[in-house]
Amino acid sequence: MKLTIYDVAEKAGVSIATVSKVLNNTGRISNKTRNRVMEIMQELEYQPSSVAAALTGKKTFTIGVLVPDIANPFFAEVARALENSARETGYAIILCSTDYQREREQDYLELLLKKQVDGIIIATEPKDWKVFKKLQSKSIPLLMFSIDHPSFASHVVTTDDVRGGYLAGRYLLDKGHTKIAVIAELNRASGVLRLQGFKHSLADERIHLDENYVVHSKSKIEEAKAAARQILKLEVKPTAVFASTDLIAAIFINEARKANVAIPHDISVIGFDNTIHAELADPGLTTIAQPIEELAHYAIQKLLLSIGNPDMPGHRIMLAPELIERHSVRDLNES
Numbered sequence: 001m002k003l004t005i006y007d008v009a010e011k012a013g014v015s016i017a018t019v020s021k022v023l024n025n026t027g028r029i030s031n032k033t034r035n036r037v038m039e040i041m042q043e044l045e046y047q048p049s050s051v052a053a054a055l056t057g058k059k060t061f062t063i064g065v066l067v068p069d070i071a072n073p074f075f076a077e078v079a080r081a082l083e084n085s086a087r088e089t090g091y092a093i094i095l096c097s098t099d100y101q102r103e104r105e106q107d108y109l110e111l112l113l114k115k116q117v118d119g120i121i122i123a124t125e126p127k128d129w130k131v132f133k134k135l136q137s138k139s140i141p142l143l144m145f146s147i148d149h150p151s152f153a154s155h156v157v158t159t160d161d162v163r164g165g166y167l168a169g170r171y172l173l174d175k176g177h178t179k180i181a182v183i184a185e186l187n188r189a190s191g192v193l194r195l196q197g198f199k200h201s202l203a204d205e206r207i208h209l210d211e212n213y214v215v216h217s218k219s220k221i222e223e224a225k226a227a228a229r230q231i232l233k234l235e236v237k238p239t240a241v242f243a244s245t246d247l248i249a250a251i252f253i254n255e256a257r258k259a260n261v262a263i264p265h266d267i268s269v270i271g272f273d274n275t276i277h278a279e280l281a282d283p284g285l286t287t288i289a290q291p292i293e294e295l296a297h298y299a300i301q302k303l304l305l306s307i308g309n310p311d312m313p314g315h316r317i318m319l320a321p322e323l324i325e326r327h328s329v330r331d332l333n334e335s
Contacts, residue, residue, distance in 0.1 A: 003046050012040040063093050063303065064112035066105070068124040070097040072219050072247060073275040074290075078123060078145070081296030089304060091118075100187075100218070102127035109135070119303045121145050125188050141306035145299050146290075147189055148316070155306055156316040157299040161190045164288040164321035165197025165242075168270050171286070171323055172240045173205055176332030177268060181213040181238040183227045183248050191244045194272060198242055213238055219247045228255035237261075239332065240268040246277040246287055253281055253328070264330035274324050284326030291319050 005023075009016045014037060021029055022037040040046075065082055067075040079095050086093050094115060096108035105127050112120060119141035126132050135142060143155040172180055182198060185191030195214070202209055213234075217227035228251055231241060243249035249271030253263050263269055263283060271278055274289030298317050306312050 003044055005046075008037065008040055008044060008046050011044065012037050059118050059307070060116050061091050062115060062117045063091055063300075064096065064108075064115070064117040064120040065093050066096050066098060066108060066120065066122050066124050068098055068100050069219065070095065072245075073277055074219070074245060074247070074273045074292075075123065077275055077292050078296065081292050082121065082145075082299065085296045085300040089300060091300070091304075093121075098124050098127075100124075100127075106131060113140075118307045119143065121299055121303060123147070139310050141303055141310060143299055143303045143306070146295070155299075155302045155314050156318075157295055157302060158316075158318055159190075159290045159295065159321050160318050161193035161321075162197035162200070164272060164290075165194035165199075165244075166201045167197075167321060167323050168194075168242050168272065168288050169198040169201025170204075171325075172242065172268065172270060172329065173201060173207075175240075175268070175329055177240040177329075178205075178207055179213075179236075179238045180209070180240045180242060181215070181231050181234075182209070182242045182244070183215045183217050183224070183231070183252065184244040185218055185248075186216040187218060194244045217248055219245045221247075221251060224248045224251040225255055228252040229259075232256060232259045232261060238267065240270070240329065243269065243271050246271040246273045246275045246281075246285060249285055249287070249328075250277040250281045253283075253285070264328050268329040270329055272321075278324070278326070281326075281328065283328050286326045286329045287324050289322045289324045291322070294319055 005016055005019050009019045014033060018029060018033065019037055022034050063086055065079060067079060070076055070079065083093050094112060094117060098104045098108060109131060121143050123145040125147055143157065146158050148156050148158060182195060184195045199209055215227045215230055217223045224247065232255060241252055243252055249269050253269055256263050256267060261267055269285065271285050271287035274287050278285040278287045302315060
């Protein structure tokens with residue numbers, strides 16, 4: 001038979017109301033009584049029902065997390081970092097991967113509402129902003145992770161993508177590269193902003209980025225392969241490629257190897273994110289690092305503040321990216 005709050009109260013010699021106060025961290029209870037109840041719950045291996053808590057208007061201590069593609073190493077690392085930060089505060093996450101599909105996005109949101117999550121972290125570009133605005137009208141705390149939208153009033157935790165793109169461009173320019181191609185996720189705001197920052201760096205030197213050298217690709221294997229082949233087939237090849245994600249960069253390196261193009265001797269490559277792909281790539285990938293652990297920490301903390309105070313105005317936290325130098329970029333100044 002499943003244990004209930006009544007069993008805990010009886011074993012601890014306290015009222016049901018006292019156990020409830022311990023569970024919900026409310027009311028005035030002595031440390032001695034609180035510790036006694038906690039010891040009994042551990043002894044009995046009592047697990048409070050999150051559904052019952054939701055029905056009584058209490059917290060379920062769960063957070064929904066929407067990502068576009070869990071197979072993408074960046075979002076896998078984001079999910080792990082969010083889970084670690086959430087666990088430190090006594091929360092669990094429910095991870096939902098939308099695969100960039102509107103139907104999945106809506107289905108998962110309905111699921112999270114049924115699960116009575118206390119808040120939702122959105123790390124995917126919504127296919128339908130109206131759906132998310134309806135969530136706000138229901139006073140469900142939301143936080144945008146690594147994305148932003150001017151019409152959406154919410155907490156935002158993100159990396160300065162424009163700055164990151166600028167750092168990538170500046171680094172290649174300093175290494176003597178002026179004929180540069182870009183493979184960017186132009187379906188995501190982050191990809192557009194990274195390209196924008198990259199163009200700024202070139203503009204500083206009065207260098208124009210040839211639009212024929214700009215290729216769109218999602219961070220998906222087949223699309224990234226096609227983008228890489230498109231650049232590798234150019235009659236006049238670039239001396240360097242800036243990829244807006246490490247996954248795209250790693251695939252470019254692999255496709256270049258198949259085409260007998262040496263990295264970095266023939267073409268240099270720089271990525272963005274500093275995921276596991278950057279370390280495993282051969283040669284090691286120079287990249288722009290996002291502070292994933294710090295982003296996750298701030299995201300959980302801000303969302304919990306919003307859960308505790310639903311009327312709290314939204315805050316925007318933008319963290320600085322960092323250049324991580326490895327071996328995928330050749331210094332043309334030494335040639």
